[in-house]
Amino acid sequence: MKTVIVFESMFGNTERLAREMGDGLAAERGQVVLADVRHVRAEDFAGCDLLVLGAPTHAFSLSRPNTRADAVRQGAPESRAAVGLRDWLTSIDDVFGAGSARPVVAVFDTRVEKVQHWPGSAARKTARMLRGHGFEVIDHPTSFYVEDVRGPLVAGERERARDWARRLMTTVRTGPERKTA
Numbered sequence: 001m002k003t004v005i006v007f008e009s010m011f012g013n014t015e016r017l018a019r020e021m022g023d024g025l026a027a028e029r030g031q032v033v034l035a036d037v038r039h040v041r042a043e044d045f046a047g048c049d050l051l052v053l054g055a056p057t058h059a060f061s062l063s064r065p066n067t068r069a070d071a072v073r074q075g076a077p078e079s080r081a082a083v084g085l086r087d088w089l090t091s092i093d094d095v096f097g098a099g100s101a102r103p104v105v106a107v108f109d110t111r112v113e114k115v116q117h118w119p120g121s122a123a124r125k126t127a128r129m130l131r132g133h134g135f136e137v138i139d140h141p142t143s144f145y146v147e148d149v150r151g152p153l154v155a156g157e158r159e160r161a162r163d164w165a166r167r168l169m170t171t172v173r174t175g176p177e178r179k180t181a
Helices: 013-027 065-073 085-089 122-132 157-177
Strands: 002-007 031-036 050-056 104-112 142-146
Touching (some): 002 157
Parallel strands (some): 104 142
């Protein structure tokens, strides 16, 4: 089974989780492609069974150019602000052409722990956008937590990310009986 994990990460926390997920999937003998949204290539998706997308929550949703610029003002590397997952998703039909087989998708985000119960999340917005493009989103949009905007990850989140990814693989392998979110 091939999984492609595409992530946006301003301070490195979402990337760390994506790497943990990749390690968890690889431990289950899955083929994993890990791709920063700034550098993802169409050929990365050849034979993809599961697509996992992750991004930080900015202003209760996916980042925009102004929220990424704000992250840069807070110390994020300027190079990470070039493109976000929201931008990339607008061209997803170019990657997966009309009528082509599309992988199932799971989505996650990172957000500050102290606002975990506030409305809105990058993962929920990502799931809505993907459904609008005809993708099946499996599992519920999942949030992982950081202590502050810059991080670090809350204790236990790396392990939770690995476990979540392994559960996704099991869900995909069960096929048609799987539940969608």
